[in-house]
């Protein structure tokens with residue numbers, strides 16, 4: 001009757017489910033300070049003119065056009081110069097330092113997004 005005993009044994013499965021849920025909750029709280037913001041590059045423009053985020057957040061620049069874009073940031077606190085980004089591509093940029101940043105695309109000089117990092 002080993003089977004019968006096993007079926008009444010410790011509920012490992014439930015424990016595992018609870019542990020996974022706990023780990024997910026913990027990860028969620030640790031990741032609290034870092035969130036993601038999506039910005040679209042479309043019609044040779046960013047879909048936003050300004051964006052305010054928290055320090056450590058990541059902005060995902062989605063190329064929603066049918067031609068290439070790029071992401072270029074040149075400030076004292078933070079410099080970033082991406083490769084050319086194909087249609088459908090996403091460029092993630094983490095802003096680690098507080099400040100005010102002009103985000104540009106060197107292919108289309110009129111594109112400008114001002115990112116404020118608190």
Ligand SMILES: [Cu+2]
Nearest residue numbers: 069105107108
């Ligand atoms: Cu562009």
